[in-house]
Amino acid sequence: MARLYNGLFRPKRITVPGFDLAGEIEAAGRNVRRFRPGDRVFAWTGFGFGAYAEYKCMPETGKPMDGMIELMPAGLAFDEAAAVPSGGITALSFIRKANVRAGQKVMIYGASDSVGTYAVQLARHFGAEVTGVCGTANLDMVKSLGADKVIDYTKEDFPGNGETYDLVFDAVGKTSRSRWKKSLKKGGPYISVMSSAGLLPGTSLS
Numbered sequence: 001m002a003r004l005y006n007g008l009f010r011p012k013r014i015t016v017p018g019f020d021l022a023g024e025i026e027a028a029g030r031n032v033r034r035f036r037p038g039d040r041v042f043a044w045t046g047f048g049f050g051a052y053a054e055y056k057c058m059p060e061t062g063k064p065m066d067g068m069i070e071l072m073p074a075g076l077a078f079d080e081a082a083a084v085p086s087g088g089i090t091a092l093s094f095i096r097k098a099n100v101r102a103g104q105k106v107m108i109y110g111a112s113d114s115v116g117t118y119a120v121q122l123a124r125h126f127g128a129e130v131t132g133v134c135g136t137a138n139l140d141m142v143k144s145l146g147a148d149k150v151i152d153y154t155k156e157d158f159p160g161n162g163e164t165y166d167l168v169f170d171a172v173g174k175t176s177r178s179r180w181k182k183s184l185k186k187g188g189p190y191i192s193v194m195s196s197a198g199l200l201p202g203t204s205l206s
């Protein structure tokens with residue numbers, strides 16, 4: 001059994017790691033209203049971890065940090081649904097916080113991994129024109145997610161290409177606001193996945 005250590009002031013032993021899961025409800029407590037045995041669900045465990053176990057016990061609702069569980073959208077396979085929670089919730093939280101909307105030009109820096117791929121899709125969903133930055137091998141994939149433009153960070157002198165954006169979301173945490181001075185429109189926000197913004201109250205998988 002894998003053992004991880006986590007904790008602010010002292011190590012806390014976590015016997016089963018993993019944040020993201022999908023599966024079937026095996027049993028539901030007497031007071032549970034939203035789920036029944038046999039329901040197909042996906043979840044973010046919160047800092048209780050344990051997603052890689054065979055069975056996981058979770059509250060049906062609670063504070064975001066205690067985990068989130070929802071019915072799986074129809075048509076998704078378990079492995080597809082299990083790929084959504086951490087990256088999807090993180091991206092949604094930041095994209096909502098930045099109030100991304102139609103007509104904006106949005107830069108997603110680090111567009112090809114978990115947080116970035118969801119950020120690209122969500123920014124497009126909210127109507128923005130999206131530019132994604134990633135490595136050579138992932139240019140086509142990021143484009144296929146809906147990015148209007150893609151930039152290869154291994155080839156282009158970036159962010160010095162003359163474009164300006166309403167919002168820069170650094171989804172990999174490799175830059176700082178000062179690096180974007182010339183590329184951000186006046187008053188445009190820079191947000192980094194490394195910031196302490198955390199999960200927005202009300203962010204959920206549904």
Ligand SMILES: NC(=O)c1ccc[n+]([C@@H]2O[C@H](COP(=O)([O-])OP(=O)(O)OC[C@H]3O[C@@H](n4cnc5c(N)ncnc54)[C@H](OP(=O)(O)O)[C@@H]3O)[C@@H](O)[C@H]2O)c1
Pocket residue numbers: 085086087088090109110111112113114115116133134135136137138153171172173174193
């Ligand atoms: N994964 C999650 O669910 C999750 C949840 C919450 C927070 N976070 C945090 O969010 C951050 C991102 O996590 P992640 O798992 O999405 O991705 P990751 O694996 O940390 O980052 C990889 C991404 O950054 C790009 N990248 C790497 N070097 C770069 C460079 N020098 N310039 C520009 N882009 C570069 C990669 O592009 P290529 O691969 O195309 O080269 C890829 O898009 C991490 O700090 C993580 O701790 C992650």
